[in-house]
Amino acid sequence: MKYQTAEPFRIKMIEHVKKTTISERQTWLKEAGYNVFKVKAENVYIDCLTDSGTSAMSKNQWAALMMGDESYASCDSFFRLEKSVHEVFDMPFVQPVHQGRAADYLIAKIYCKPGQIAIGNMHFDTFRGNAEVLGAKVADLVIQAGKDASSAPEDFKGNMDIQACEDFILKNGPENIGLIMMTVTCNNNGGQPVSMKNIRETAALAQKYNIPFTMDIARIAENAYFIKTREAEFKHASISSIIRQTLSYCETAVMSAKKDGLVNIGGLFLTRKQDIFTMANQLAIVHEGFITYGGLAGRDLDALAVGLREVCDFDYLEYRIKQVEYLGNKLKEAGIPIIEPTGGHGVYVDARRFFTHIPQNEFPAQRLVVALYELSGIRCVELGACAFGTTDPVTGESHWPELETMRIAISRRVYTNNHMDCIANALKDIYLNRASYKGLKLTYEGPIQSLRHFTAGFELI
Numbered sequence: 190m191k192y193q194t195a196e197p198f199r200i201k202m203i204e205h206v207k208k209t210t211i212s213e214r215q216t217w218l219k220e221a222g223y224n225v226f227k228v229k230a231e232n233v234y235i236d237c238l239t240d241s242g243t244s245a246m247s248k249n250q251w252a253a254l255m256m257g258d259e260s261y262a263s264c265d266s267f268f269r270l271e272k273s274v275h276e277v278f279d280m281p282f283v284q285p286v287h288q289g290r291a292a293d294y295l296i297a298k299i300y301c302k303p304g305q306i307a308i309g310n311m312h313f314d315t316f317r318g319n320a321e322v323l324g325a326k327v328a329d330l331v332i333q334a335g336k337d338a339s340s341a342p343e344d345f346k347g348n349m350d351i352q353a354c355e356d357f358i359l360k361n362g363p364e365n366i367g368l369i370m371m372t373v374t375c376n377n378n379g380g381q382p383v384s385m386k387n388i389r390e391t392a393a394l395a396q397k398y399n400i401p402f403t404m405d406i407a408r409i410a411e412n413a414y415f416i417k418t419r420e421a422e423f424k425h426a427s428i429s430s431i432i433r434q435t436l437s438y439c440e441t442a443v444m445s446a447k448k449d450g451l452v453n454i455g456g457l458f459l460t461r462k463q464d465i466f467t468m469a470n471q472l473a474i475v476h477e478g479f480i481t482y483g484g485l486a487g488r489d490l491d492a493l494a495v496g497l498r499e500v501c502d503f504d505y506l507e508y509r510i511k512q513v514e515y516l517g518n519k520l521k522e523a524g525i526p527i528i529e530p531t532g533g534h535g536v537y538v539d540a541r542r543f544f545t546h547i548p549q550n551e552f553p554a555q556r557l558v559v560a561l562y563e564l565s566g567i568r569c570v571e572l573g574a575c576a577f578g579t580t581d582p583v584t585g586e587s588h589w590p591e592l593e594t595m596r597i598a599i600s601r602r603v604y605t606n607n608h609m610d611c612i613a614n615a616l617k618d619i620y621l622n623r624a625s626y627k628g629l630k631l632t633y634e635g636p637i638q639s640l641r642h643f644t645a646g647f648e649l650i
């Protein structure tokens with residue numbers, strides 16, 4: 190193994206990327222209202238906006254894709270996917286959906302009545318958005334270290350604060366809690382993992398108060414890698430067995446397959462309960478498609494069936510997590526503040542410590558996103574004042590989140606460490622010049638606050 194430390198794959202097909210100039214990028218930024226979601230992807234040099242739906246598929250996935258049926262009732266592709274789900278997740282009932290947020294809708298609709306609260310370690314935006322639209326409320330009860338981008342390194346910063354969770358249940362009444370959802374890994378605070386111990390304790394707490402325990406498993410394989418490498422009990426366990434054990438504690442799980450499914454589109458709603466499955470089927474027929482395809486083409490189901498098995502490969506996961514760590518180490522060497530340790534799918538730069546002179550109401554993390562695209566053509570995403578901040582509709586008062594980060598999301602099997610070096614070099618130069626940057630003014634926000642970063646508009650101050 191000593192000499193076999195490179196990426197565990199050969200690059201079989203390439204996509205050309207365009208080099209652009211600073212002045213071109215300044216024009217595009219202005220046209221986009223300083224929101225890089227609106228910059229054309231063809232004008233991006235290295236795209237770290239998201240790790241979702243951006244994986245390079247393997248030759249086996251492309252071959253499976255060609256085997257796929259046109260989808261409708263009981264197509265063969267579905268049964269191949271179902272077999273793979275049974276094998277990898279050991280969950281009996283599978284409702285495919287077109288992507289993760291559709292599964293978020295199903296779970297929020299089935300479990301949360303208007304006025305009820307969904308407890309999570311840290312809910313992802315699309316669950317939060319769906320819950321809000323349906324009249325439910327959400328509470329994030331991740332441990333304190335998981336809320337603070339400058340906290341000392343800890344192995345499992347995605348863990349639920351068990352005491353806070355029990356206090357919250359008692360204060361609000363168990364009958365008012367729709368579900369407890371554990372998101373693994375925890376996207377919004379650095380792709381930080383959750384330990385098996387914490388999953389067990391949270392599930393036990395949910396059981397004590399008769400509250401359904403559910404999971405968001407978009408990055409369950411990355412979480413399993415961290416469990417294997419950081420939790421002594423699992424040192425010799427296979428990734429597949431860790432994944433199955435993780436899921437054994439929950440009754441229902443949702444997955445955006447665009448992450449650890451290694452596909453470009455797709456999602457899953459998985460459950461152990463026949464009655465929940467029946468409800469999901471009905472809602473899926475209305476919103477997604479028939480029970481056996483859920484808005485996907487048969488070929489997408491086939492590519493996912495293969496991707497779910499491939500993601501359990503330890504060599505792949507080791508390469509994946511170590512590439513993220515490589516970039517994190519480069520940034521740390523340059524003194525750039527990041528969430529430590531690096532998590533599963535990206536490096537999160539702490540914009541509070543990066544631009545200490547830009548106040549949160551001038552969007553320091555978004556300013557960093559804009560600066561990085563302007564200087565280098567590299568696109569990242571803000572997870573801070575814009576994504577998580579809110580304005581009270583009655584009082585007009587602003588609430589600012591604790592985390593103010595720029596996420597550098599790394600696509601799976603797409604970039605090499607040369608690309609990581611480019612990102613580090615550009616950020617180093619911005620960091621050296623950091624005092625010369627001023628903040629941003631928010632000029633537009635959409636009606637659903639938890640989703641405002643997707644469409645917000647800004648001006649340079």
Ligand SMILES: Cc1ncc(COP(=O)(O)O)c(C=O)c1O
Pocket residue numbers: 241288289290291313315316372376405407445446447455456
């Ligand atoms: C943890 C988590 N859940 C759900 C979603 C939503 O998935 P999708 O983008 O497939 O709708 C995401 C997307 O980034 C996510 O990170």
